[in-house]
Amino acid sequence: MRFTQEQEEFAAAVRAFCDRECRTLAQRDALTEGGTLANSPEILRKLAAHGWLGVSIPEVYGGAGAGMVEECLFLEETSRGLAPITAYSTGLTAAQTYLRYGTEEQKKEILGGLCAGEVEAIALSEPGAGSDLGSVRIKAALDGDHYVVNGQKTWTSAAHIAKHILLLARTDSSGPKHQGLTLLIVPTDVPGLEIRGIQTMEPRTVNDLFFTDVRVPVSSVVGEAGQAWKHLMRGLSVERLIIATMSLGAAERSLDDVLAYVKEREQFGRPIGSFQAIRHRIADLATEIAYAKAFVYDVAARIDAGEEDQLAREGSMAKLKCTEIAKNSALEAMQMMGGYGYAREYGMEGQVRKALAPPIYGGTNEIQREIISKSFGL
Ligand SMILES: Cc1cc2nc3c(=O)[nH]c(=O)nc-3n(C[C@H](O)[C@H](O)[C@H](O)COP(=O)(O)OP(=O)(O)OC[C@H]3O[C@@H](n4cnc5c(N)ncnc54)[C@H](O)[C@@H]3O)c2cc1C
Numbered sequence: 001m002r003f004t005q006e007q008e009e010f011a012a013a014v015r016a017f018c019d020r021e022c023r024t025l026a027q028r029d030a031l032t033e034g035g036t037l038a039n040s041p042e043i044l045r046k047l048a049a050h051g052w053l054g055v056s057i058p059e060v061y062g063g064a065g066a067g068m069v070e071e072c073l074f075l076e077e078t079s080r081g082l083a084p085i086t087a088y089s090t091g092l093t094a095a096q097t098y099l100r101y102g103t104e105e106q107k108k109e110i111l112g113g114l115c116a117g118e119v120e121a122i123a124l125s126e127p128g129a130g131s132d133l134g135s136v137r138i139k140a141a142l143d144g145d146h147y148v149v150n151g152q153k154t155w156t157s158a159a160h161i162a163k164h165i166l167l168l169a170r171t172d173s174s175g176p177k178h179q180g181l182t183l184l185i186v187p188t189d190v191p192g193l194e195i196r197g198i199q200t201m202e203p204r205t206v207n208d209l210f211f212t213d214v215r216v217p218v219s220s221v222v223g224e225a226g227q228a229w230k231h232l233m234r235g236l237s238v239e240r241l242i243i244a245t246m247s248l249g250a251a252e253r254s255l256d257d258v259l260a261y262v263k264e265r266e267q268f269g270r271p272i273g274s275f276q277a278i279r280h281r282i283a284d285l286a287t288e289i290a291y292a293k294a295f296v297y298d299v300a301a302r303i304d305a306g307e308e309d310q311l312a313r314e315g316s317m318a319k320l321k322c323t324e325i326a327k328n329s330a331l332e333a334m335q336m337m338g339g340y341g342y343a344r345e346y347g348m349e350g351q352v353r354k355a356l357a358p359p360i361y362g363g364t365n366e367i368q369r370e371i372i373s374k375s376f377g378l
Helices: 005-022 025-031 041-050 068-080 086-101 104-115 228-234 236-264 276-304 312-336 338-342 348-356 365-374
Strands: 120-123 139-143 146-153 164-170 181-187 193-197 207-217
Touching: 005 025, 005 041, 005 068, 041 086, 068 086, 068 236, 068 276, 086 104, 086 120, 086 164, 086 228, 086 236, 104 120, 139 164, 146 164, 146 181, 181 207, 181 228, 228 236, 236 276, 236 312, 236 348, 276 312, 312 338, 312 348, 312 365, 338 348
Parallel strands: 120 164
Antiparallel strands: 139 146, 146 207, 164 181, 193 207
16 A cells, blocks of 8 residues: 555654664663563653554544554554554553443543553453453442452453553353453552463563452443443454554564674675575565555555444454464574574564464464454355
């Protein structure tokens, strides 16, 4: 797709910001306590000051009022530029539900916070409910004008630094499993909520949440009580596009770095990039990425044209393909960099670690294949 001049300039400005703030490992280490944090509040604040957080959120809630194409440009460039702001995408995902179903008050508070650099989390998964999300068990029982929440959530990204959690809870167990589910806003400082980090191969991002008699007012319901499944299903093409676009940016970064490396590194008296075995792999990666980019922005433009609800298949295709490309690009780049690809100093090992989770979260890629194949009547 052809971008407008304004869109090109926006992408270039975000790229320049990342180059200035996050280009070197020393800069990124300083922002993330030596690579142990996935998010830098300082970078989030600076991006907010530029007016770039929530670029697709309406101005009335603190955003820039642009579209999904601009949002994708932002996500692509910040991912390619290694900006430590992974929590922003979590908040942006939650924002889709607030935008559609939140009250004016909820939108002003939560979307306004997101655009100002605050973090928002979304807690769907449970120990017993991953791909089979409809089987969530955490209970929210009505008690006067409050819900009382008891149970556990797991894998909640960024909950430890978030202001609120958008919680999927069961408010009625009498019907089929996809009914009786409700979305509730839970402030992270509410009594009875314990947030415990899960150790993974990446800097801290994910958490177990334990709810013991957590009380939230009924005004915390987002949308209609009992209708959470329907609400969540509607925002999925955007959620998947968000993951796809960040993966696209990650794949581009792996290609940028390996390309620079193979041009410089010499063995047998010549740059390793002159060996056909290397050159052809670079050509393959670049081709895959170019195709992925065209598809991502086609979906984004169609969302901006109002086709969002008809794009479940395409959202899944984008998520599936871009996350696989990001993983393959990082692994291929590591191999082409030899031993140096394995060293932290050269950055590719971080690209590999980062590329392994997106095929799992936001609906595993096996589930995306299920959605795509079902859309063909299979
Ligand atoms: C880094 C990270 C961040 C996350 N962030 C969040 C978050 O912020 N909020 C949140 O709610 N959740 C989050 N998750 C959870 C994530 O969405 C789940 O891990 C994911 O949905 C898979 O669930 P599961 O881990 O229970 O795996 P399972 O559902 O147990 O799946 C295990 C394996 O079986 C396969 N499988 C399952 N069912 C089928 C089927 N019908 N057909 C074919 N294959 C199948 C899966 O594809 C997978 O390979 C995060 C996870 C990770 C790793």
